[in-house]
Amino acid sequence: MPAPHEPPAAQPLVLEPVADDGVRATVVGLMLWLLAGVACLLLREQLADRGSQWWVWTCLAGVGIGLGMLWFTRRRARAYREHRGAATGPRSADGRG
16 A cells, blocks of 8 residues: 655745835825824814714824834834945945945
8 A cells, every 4th residue: 555645844934024114104104194183173073973082082193103103114214224234335436345
């Protein structure tokens, strides 16, 4: 009787780092929170009638978190650029090491 076929051993999955620094996504999210906040401020009377004034505070919290993340992601992007620049070494004017 032939031996049952054994599947090959699983190879570990190698993941490459993402090349995006997250600044663009943070700016988009921040702009969306700002837009939602402006809309809530314009409709604050209707929100008050429905008891949904907390929407304004939620948008304010989103803007605050977005500003903090913008500071963080820009700082991290700058550190990545500096690290990549140091890893490649100084370049001469003609671009050859």
